[in-house]
Amino acid sequence: MTYDFDTIINRCGTDSMKFDGAAVFGKPADVLPLWVADMDFPAPPQVLDALHSRVTHGIFGYCEPDAAYFDALKNWFTGRFGYEFSRDWVVIAPGVVYALSIALRAFSKRNDAILIQEPVYYPFKEIILLNNRRLIVNELQCNEKYFIDFADFEQKIITNNVKIFILCSPHNPVSRCWTADELREISRICTKHNVLILSDEIHCDFIFDGNTHRVLPALCPHENILLFTAPSKTFNLAGLQLSNVFISNSKLRETFNRHAAKNAHEIPSALGVVACRAAYTHGSEWLAALNDYLWSNYMYLDAFLKTNMPVIRLVPPQATYLAWLDCRALGLSSKQLDRKLTLEAKLWLSPGSIYGASGDGFMRINIACPRTTLETCMERWRKIIFA
Ligand SMILES: Cc1ncc(COP(=O)(O)O)c(C=O)c1O
The missing domain is CATH 3.90.1150.10 (Aspartate Aminotransferase, domain 1)
Incomplete structure (x- = not known):
């Protein structure tokens, strides 16, 4: 076609x-x-067809995704990235930023230090400050392309007693696809210092020039990683408000869900579910x-x-x-x-x-x-x- x-x-x-x-x-x-x-x-087109037929049905009541929805996620994340997960790890949220903000509230307290790598997608900084957490920055270094100053990364974690690191992988806006070695080093340092990693991989499907995206919890299967994904960038569905968070650690998942429930958001967008299922199945x-x-x-x-x-x-x-x-x-x-x-x-x-x-x-x-x-x-x- x-x-x-x-x-x-x-x-x-x-x-x-x-x-x-x-x-x-x-x-x-x-x-x-x-x-x-x-x-x-x-x-x-397959996503538009699925949406058309759902709209023709005409009833948009509360939504409970079916087994095919989770099969579609498997098709995408296991098939393309080798990421094995079980269905109960998946938490559906209206958006990645929303879910990151819930995670900040769930896993840190007021004034806790949160680490990011600037220049980076600016809502990271906004949600840290809006939630009254302390912003700590590990500046990315730039020669021909960008790279991580790992000595500074670890030092910032130690000095500030960082609780959470928000990883942008691949990185918006500097266009880096982090290598397996870089991701392993991030994971090693965060695990050593008991830092929770929120891995925002929303841009994982746009990789160029011989690079390979590695899903962090597939590469470093630690229980201190939450994976944030969405079909929204990949298939241009941002207005349908749907993202998928993968939380393998059941304790962390329960805590996350409790905080999400406080915001009274538990039921996904019906059209978002239809579009996501079709996209990850046929896209x-x-x-x-x-x-x-x-x-x-x-x-x-x-x-x-x-x-x-x-x-x-x-x-x-x-x-x-x-x-x-x-x-x-x-x-x-x-x-x-x-x-x-x-x-x-x-x-x-x-x-x-x-x-x-x-x-x-x-x-x-x-x-x-x-x-x-x-x-x-x-x-x-x-x-x-x-x-
Ligand atoms: C790194 C990153 N995370 C999250 C988002 C937005 O995600 P959502 O619309 O699901 O909140 C964007 C949008 O540009 C982004 O670049």
């Missing part, structure tokens, strides 16, 4: 945060949005085609920068559909560059500084769009950069 990722589909007027949110976020109405991490492509061929398309977008972007704007460098893309651009040679802060891009080029990208101070001077572009959209973006940028 062939899939069309080239056609531009008008998303305006669909309650889309990315396309209809300009006024709310103080952006000009005619801005081209390549910021928030959803894609401008429809979900796979692999579509995903392979999508990843080919995304890689060609990366290659276009890299070539465009090298030819037209060599002052800006694409950090080697190993994972995610979020290109991380090193713009530091322009001599502007991310905020200044963002303002220029918004007002002069009418582009809405993500300034690197929102992911932490070490992201300053970088910009993030969501390349999960038709090639022509990306071309329009880069042409607009090129016109203003030398103006």
